[in-house]
Amino acid sequence: MMHDTEKLIFEQGSEGRIGVDLPPILFPEEIAATLPKELCRDDLDGFPEVSEPEMVRHFTRLSQKNVGVDDCFYPLGSCTMKYNPRVNEAIAALDGFTKLHPAMPCKDTQSAFRIMWELEQMLSEICGMDAFTLNPVAGAHGELTGLKIIKAAIRARGETRNKILIPKSAHGTNPASAVLSGFTPVDVEVDVDGSISLDSLEKVLDENVAAMMITNPSTHGLFETNIGKIAEMLHAKGAYLYCDGANLNALVGIARPGDMGFDVIQTNMHKTFSTPHGGGGPGAGPVGVKAELIPFLPCPRIVKTKWGDGPFCPPIKLEQYEEPYFRPKYDKRSIGRVHSYYGNFLVLLRAYCYICTMGAKGLREVALAAVLNANYLRVSLGKIGYHVPFNKMCMHECLLTDHGLPNGITTMDIAKRLIDKGFHPMTVYFPLTVHGAMLIEPTETETKETLDAFIQAMQEIFEEAKTTPELLHAAPIRTSVTRIDETAAHHPKKLNLRWRKN
Amino acid sequence: MRYVPLTPNDREEMLRTVGVATGDELFKQIPEEFRLKKYIKLSNPIGEMELTAITEGFAEEGRKSAKKISFLGGGINRHYVPKVIPALLSREEFLTAYTPYQPEASQGTLQAQYEFQTYIAILSGMDVANASLYDGATAMAEAALMARRINKKGKIVYISRAIHPHYREVLKTYLRDIDVPIVEIPFDQKTGKTVFDAEQMKDALCLIVGYPNYFGVIEDLTEAREVATKTGALLISVTTEALALALLKPPGEFGVDIFVGEGQSFGLNPSFGGPLLGLIATKDAYVRNLPGRLIGRGKDKEGKDAFVIVIATREQHIRRKDATSNICTNEALCALAVSMYLTLHGKAGLSRLAKKNVENMFLLRRALSDIPGLTIPFSGTTFNEFVIRTKYPGHILLEKLKHYDIYGGIALSDDYRHTNRNDILVSVTEMNGLKECIELVHVIKEILK
Numbered sequence: 027m028m029h030d031t032e033k034l035i036f037e038q039g040s041e042g043r044i045g046v047d048l049p050p051i052l053f054p055e056e057i058a059a060t061l062p063k064e065l066c067r068d069d070l071d072g073f074p075e076v077s078e079p080e081m082v083r084h085f086t087r088l089s090q091k092n093v094g095v096d097d098c099f100y101p102l103g104s105c106t107m108k109y110n111p112r113v114n115e116a117i118a119a120l121d122g123f124t125k126l127h128p129a130m131p132c133k134d135t136q137s138a139f140r141i142m143w144e145l146e147q148m149l150s151e152i153c154g155m156d157a158f159t160l161n162p163v164a165g166a167h168g169e170l171t172g173l174k175i176i177k178a179a180i181r182a183r184g185e186t187r188n189k190i191l192i193p194k195s196a197h198g199t200n201p202a203s204a205v206l207s208g209f210t211p212v213d214v215e216v217d218v219d220g221s222i223s224l225d226s227l228e229k230v231l232d233e234n235v236a237a238m239m240i241t242n243p244s245t246h247g248l249f250e251t252n253i254g255k256i257a258e259m260l261h262a263k264g265a266y267l268y269c270d271g272a273n274l275n276a277l278v279g280i281a282r283p284g285d286m287g288f289d290v291i292q293t294n295m296h297k298t299f300s301t302p303h304g305g306g307g308p309g310a311g312p313v314g315v316k317a318e319l320i321p322f323l324p325c326p327r328i329v330k331t332k333w334g335d336g337p338f339c340p341p342i343k344l345e346q347y348e349e350p351y352f353r354p355k356y357d358k359r360s361i362g363r364v365h366s367y368y369g370n371f372l373v374l375l376r377a378y379c380y381i382c383t384m385g386a387k388g389l390r391e392v393a394l395a396a397v398l399n400a401n402y403l404r405v406s407l408g409k410i411g412y413h414v415p416f417n418k419m420c421m422h423e424c425l426l427t428d429h430g431l432p433n434g435i436t437t438m439d440i441a442k443r444l445i446d447k448g449f450h451p452m453t454v455y456f457p458l459t460v461h462g463a464m465l466i467e468p469t470e471t472e473t474k475e476t477l478d479a480f481i482q483a484m485q486e487i488f489e490e491a492k493t494t495p496e497l498l499h500a501a502p503i504r505t506s507v508t509r510i511d512e513t514a515a516h517h518p519k520k521l522n523l524r525w526r527k528n
Numbered sequence: 529m530r531y532v533p534l535t536p537n538d539r540e541e542m543l544r545t546v547g548v549a550t551g552d553e554l555f556k557q558i559p560e561e562f563r564l565k566k567y568i569k570l571s572n573p574i575g576e577m578e579l580t581a582i583t584e585g586f587a588e589e590g591r592k593s594a595k596k597i598s599f600l601g602g603g604i605n606r607h608y609v610p611k612v613i614p615a616l617l618s619r620e621e622f623l624t625a626y627t628p629y630q631p632e633a634s635q636g637t638l639q640a641q642y643e644f645q646t647y648i649a650i651l652s653g654m655d656v657a658n659a660s661l662y663d664g665a666t667a668m669a670e671a672a673l674m675a676r677r678i679n680k681k682g683k684i685v686y687i688s689r690a691i692h693p694h695y696r697e698v699l700k701t702y703l704r705d706i707d708v709p710i711v712e713i714p715f716d717q718k719t720g721k722t723v724f725d726a727e728q729m730k731d732a733l734c735l736i737v738g739y740p741n742y743f744g745v746i747e748d749l750t751e752a753r754e755v756a757t758k759t760g761a762l763l764i765s766v767t768t769e770a771l772a773l774a775l776l777k778p779p780g781e782f783g784v785d786i787f788v789g790e791g792q793s794f795g796l797n798p799s800f801g802g803p804l805l806g807l808i809a810t811k812d813a814y815v816r817n818l819p820g821r822l823i824g825r826g827k828d829k830e831g832k833d834a835f836v837i838v839i840a841t842r843e844q845h846i847r848r849k850d851a852t853s854n855i856c857t858n859e860a861l862c863a864l865a866v867s868m869y870l871t872l873h874g875k876a877g878l879s880r881l882a883k884k885n886v887e888n889m890f891l892l893r894r895a896l897s898d899i900p901g902l903t904i905p906f907s908g909t910t911f912n913e914f915v916i917r918t919k920y921p922g923h924i925l926l927e928k929l930k931h932y933d934i935y936g937g938i939a940l941s942d943d944y945r946h947t948n949r950n951d952i953l954v955s956v957t958e959m960n961g962l963k964e965c966i967e968l969v970h971v972i973k974e975i976l977k
């Protein structure tokens with residue numbers, strides 16, 4: 027049942043209702059004496075008063091206005107919306123993980139350290155890197171960490187290189203992370219075939235370049251075939267090569283960024299490694315590096331030793347521990363801490379479970395199926411008549427545009443009409459290098475039947491564009507709200523970012 | 529492989545459509561030298577039964593640790609999480625959805641985040657809050673960067689040494705590469721409060737103060753505001769135990785410019801330190817300098833109320849190098865947990881829970897302070913954390929307590945080696961019943977005998 031509107035929680039409930047049982051207050055006078063009135067606030071004016079069933083109904087109704095991967099095909103390009111295994115959710119909900127406090131003595135949390143340490147080794151093997159840090163909690167956080175590692179390495183060399191080269195097809199996080207790390211981002215052009223322009227690279231590559239950030243496969247869904255040459259060019263100038271691992275799903279078990287010459291990579295557990303997106307997070311963005319950059323990894327690092335001698339661990343006699351012993355370590359050359367504690371442990375745990383489940387064979391299957399699905403869509407949608415700007419073998423995602431569609435039909439119209447047809451839209455208007463882009467990433471967890479149904483829907487939309495364009499302009503009509511007037515919502519006078527009483 | 533449904537028949541048909549003979553040909557654009565010739569070195573795939581057995585084995589250790597009596601806090605707060613929260617969070621419509629870039633298909637996430645923004649704005653007494661940042665530490669770093677965008681005159685970030693050491697470390701990491709100097713302000717060893725001195729604050733960009741601070745002590749934000757105003761600094765307050773704000777005068781009432789905090793107290797387990805939830809809120813005038821996602825309330829084409837991401841022109845996917853922050857993925861599901869928790873507790877419940885925390889803190893602190901050889905070094909008013917001092921170095925006393933299966937708190941010796949070697953930060957919440965508190969008192973008495 028779809029509820030049209032759900033009142034804000036602040037407009038629900040009634041005075042005197044409550045949704046929890048609380049222990050009684052025994053010493054009100056002592057509390058008042060402990061916390062004098064002048065330090066205290068008035069009551070939480072505006073907070074609702076609702077019972078547990080009202081709260082459950084409110085959030086259940088809200089959930090019904092959402093679409094998740096379990097509802098339907100969700101082919102957001104560069105987002106890797108694959109199935110999120112339920113067993114990993116169950117494991118991440120175990121008390122033995124959720125109740126662990128990071129300040130417990132590390133003798134008592136060996137399993138958690140062990141899981142993280144093992145995950146670091148797994149990611150190193152998958153990506154062909156020498157070491158990993160799990161501290162960053164999102165892809166962009168990983169980018170920031172990776173660039174800070176590069177900055178520290180350059181500083182240690184006694185150099186002041188300050189440029190980061192970034193292809194125009196890159197995610198917006200790349201230039202934003204570069205600026206936040208004290209670098210100046212410099213654009214590199216993209217060739218007509220969708221790959222990085224070596225000429226353009228040659229022009230901007232000098233001794234002031236600290237690194238180049240490359241998403242490989244690119245956001246055009248294409249493998250950078252010149253990657254070996256690019257790595258050589260950068261390394262010859264003393265610059266590093268950074269891999270935005272957002273699109274790693276195309277490569278797992280097939281090829282490794284480390285072997286291609288990348289010095290640093292950030293990976294996204296909430297993409298390639300199946301952890302849920304949660305409506306925007308939490309994620310995890312572990313960063314891998316080559317040996318020369320290990321000293322600069324953020325701290326704490328997790329090391330495997332025979333005994334504990336770190337600041338949290340008073341010395342323990344060796345004979346007590348035959349098993350390996352894991353503990354946090356702090357390196358003086360490290361870029362420092364990037365998170366309150368060790369990063370998003372529960373997200374990392376899910377990724378660990380996923381990799382254990384898949385193994386080397388399963389991960390290779392992932393890439394094979396993801397790339398086959400994307401190419402199947404590319405060819406099938408191209409046949410319908412959609413414009414495919416780079417019509418050659420793609421990796422895990424394929425790129426279309428709205429070029430040549432009749433009656434002023436745009437990418438936005440197609441996206442919204444797809445919602446009516448029971449599909450989540452693809453990524454739209456990204457990458458910026460292609461006008462009217464539609465970036466479609468099917469992932470490996472879809473059936474051929476689903477892909478065929480999607481192709482069918484795109485075929486219908488293509489016909490509708492010619493015959494009944496008004497249907498597309500009006501879409502979506504089957505959702506709880508129709509198209510939103512975003513210009514009005516942004517207007518300074520109408521900007522409404524919170525509820526206020528009255 | 530149960531997550532990859534393509535059958536050999538499917539594959540064959542699809543390969544034919546694509547126009548290649550084998551799956552390997554799909555990868556011919558990858559130069560031969562980079563294509564792996566054999567499997568990477570990972571273990572063989574394991575089934576669900578085996579995976580469950582292995583991980584439950586791992587969890588066993590944690591379960592034992594979690595059963596011990598604990599007074600650990602320090603920014604990761606132990607509060608009871610009502611079971612209805614994880615039950616609702618596991619609804620796939622919330623759990624498996626992406627960032628709400630398609631508003632018509634994401635009204636649930638969007639309305640929930642708008643409600644979250646409202647909750648945090650009310651709690652902090654500020655005008656507007658965003659839809660979340662990573663954690664308290666990175667939120668504080670983002671606040672300093674935000675202050676830098678607003679205050680073009682100031683150069684130096686002044687931060688109280690009584691702020692969580694990890695937060696200060698993250699701030700250093702964030703500011704080091706963009707050459708913003710940080711100066712730490714001392715605290716008074718008698719009160720545990722920061723000692724402000726406007727004379728010493730040259731070229732101030734912002735002033736960052738804990739509320740309550742790392743020692744649980746409630747700082748004087750009125751004084752902080754005066755000093756900030758006098759020195760031209762923006763005032764940033766940091767709260768690592770957000771429950772305190774249910775009782776304390778909200779930062780907004782003191783004229784704080786940017787409020788940041790850790791939201792984990794509200795419905796999130798300690799989870800070995802993550803995922804957490806970064807809170808940030810500010811005044812209306814500074815909205816366009818906020819980092820991260822903001823949800824606004826607007827109308828759809830038919831005039832129906834609808835929610836949508838607004839002023840995204842600050843964000844990286846539009847503004848790229850000129851964005852206010854690089855943040856993209858945030859902690860949306862954690863923010864949802866917080867909204868659920870605050871809804872359940874509501875106006876009366878949250879204050880009562882906070883009072884229970886004060887009560888337990890007061891009872892334990894009084895009982896401990898009666899023990900010969902134990903002192904409470906800081907006289908400042910505290911919420912649910914406080915510092916104790918004995919003749920033993922902090923980690924030694926903790927080690928002794930561990931023999932009695934008690935996690936007594938966090939030793940300050942790691943971070944305040946020269947001044948507070950013998951101090952321990954004790955956190956007491958509604959989770960610590962009277963029995964646990966009495967046990968701690970008995971054991972410490974025994975140890976100090």
